[in-house]
Amino acid sequence: MANSYWVEPDVKFVKQLMGLGGETLKKCYQCATCSVVCPISPDEKPFPRKEMIAAQWGLKDKLVGNMDVWLCHHCNDCSTYCPRGARPGDVLNAVRAYSIQEYAWPKWLGKIVPDGRFWWLLLAIPVAIFLFVLGVTGHLHIPEGEIEFAHFFPTLLVDLIFVPLAMVWIPLTFGIGIYRFMTDIHKNALAEGKTKRKDLNIPDFLKSIACALPTILSHNKFSQCSENKGRYLSHILVFFSFLGLFVVTNIFFVALYILQIPGPYSMVNPVKILANVSGIALLVGAILMISNRLKDTDANVSKGSYFDWSLIILVLGLAVTGLLSQYIRLANVAVIAYPMYFAHLVLVFCLFTYLPFSKLAHMVYRTLAMAYSRYSEREPCE
Ligand code: SF4
Ligand code: SF4
Structure with missing residues (x-):
């Protein structure tokens, strides 16, 4: 029966x-x-x-x-x-x-990040924090002399804000989300008869992540599609530019605090070159994402929801403010360079703080689902 x-x-x-x-x-x-x-x-x-x-x-x-x-x-x-x-x-x-x-945890952030009515609040939070920090430390003004961002927003202050976000906030909030996600995915797969494995065995699951990695890194699932091939290039550009910028941030952190080499670094420094290549790839990826969505005239394909667009605009904003901060600094226009750097830090704060609640979270959840699909033997390990 x-x-x-x-x-x-x-x-x-x-x-x-x-x-x-x-x-x-x-x-x-x-x-x-x-x-x-x-x-x-x-x-x-x-x-x-x-x-x-x-x-x-x-x-x-x-x-x-x-x-x-x-x-x-x-x-x-x-x-x-x-x-x-x-x-x-x-x-x-x-x-x-x-x-x-x-x-999402906390739930209230999970509710307001995808809600278009609150975009101003999400931006106002870092703006208020930064203005307060700069105000109480006596840095709320455009510094005189050659432009050096550390004279405006000292590197130590930047790190005191961003390191806890990266080392505590993201692992904690995302960790809770991932735990809930994996528990549900396994429960659902058992209920739907998609797996015969009763338990979620962590060492075996880690092997499944390794199995899924070539597919994830090559983004070859996108190239299997016939209707929207343009998404492949834009996604791979954004994916690898984030990876590049992650590597750059970590190297500069080690250079500053362990090797005691303070910036600014030369434009021909290999790490700086990687930073610039990644920044340009991010910009091109964001522009391609926007043009792919806008030029699609198929009535059956939507142009995207606020949830989709908020991430694309954030990615574009990060790339534009990051690159412009550098070029305006080189052009020595202090009155624009410092506010541009401020705007860039606001967007980086948004990226870090709202990551587990934004569309970008799909990068992690999809990776885990693709790994689970191999773990459950729904898909073969390549
Ligand atoms: S279900 Fe998803 S992957 Fe499959 S064709 Fe539709 S949009 Fe593409
Ligand atoms: S009508 Fe329903 S089942 Fe048929 S193609 Fe559209 S979504 Fe799929």
């Missing part, structure tokens, strides 16, 4: 998905074209048709914690071929946005 399932529709959940960019979900009539055309979906229990009916019925427990939602790369092949304009790619994107809120 088939297993019975008690359906408990969550109408509020349906409305929330519609508010996060999944407003077309009710158009689906379950023809399954999307599951057939999706180049990423496995043959066994394919997606996204089953997720579409779960979204229509408000079956939150079938969507939040569903690894398939994270295996989707939002390439929109399915949306292009959907005969009803139900935009399954956008619906899965909305489920991911909802899930990021669901796993």
Whole structure:
């Protein structure tokens, strides 16, 4: 006898998905074209048709914690071929946005970061903190003489703000989110018969991360799509530029505090070159993301929700303010260079503080889902 399932529709959940960019979900009539055309979906229990009916019925427990939602790369092949304009790619994107809120800790930040009404508050928090810190330390003015950012915002103050964010805030908030996510993913996979492994064995799971790494680093899932190939280049540029800037930040931290070599560093210093290449790659990646979204004239493909755009604008802002801070400093225009550096630090603060609650969190959650898919043997290890 088939297993019975008690359906408990969550109408509020349906409305929330519609508010996060999944407003077309009710158009689906379950023809399954999307599951057939999706180049990423496995043959066994394919997606996204089953997720579409779960979204229509408000079956939150079938969507939040569903690894398939994270295996989707939002390439929109399915949306292009959907005969009803139900935009399954956008619906899965909305489920991911909802899930990021669901796993967030503290919850209130998970609610306000994706809410377009509060963008000014998210910016005002670092502006107020920085103005206060600069004010009480006597640095709230444009310094005289040759431009050196450390004369305006001393490096020690910058590090006293950003090191705790990087070493305590992100690991703590993201750690809680990741714990909740992994617990749910495993529970859901067991309930849906997607894994036979009863426990989540950490050493084996780490091996699965190693298995998924070549696919993640090469971004080759994007190149399997036929409709939206431009996303491959923009995503790989942004991904590797963040990686490059992460390496640069750590090297400069070691240079300053361990090797005692204070900046500013020469423009031909290899680490500085890596910083500039990464900054330019970030800028190009952000511009490509914007142009890909704007130039897509397919009525079945949306231009993105506030959740998507807030990340793209942040990435663009980081690249523009970072590069301009440097070039305006070299041009020795103090009255613009220092405020530009201030704006750059505000955006870096936003990136660090809101990372676990923003769309950028998908980089971590998708990596874990791709690893879990190999752990559960839903996908083979390459
Ligand atoms: S989302 Fe579109 S393609 Fe997929 S099952 Fe529904 S109607 Fe068919
Ligand atoms: S958006 Fe792309 S990856 Fe996601 S379900 Fe549709 S076709 Fe598959």
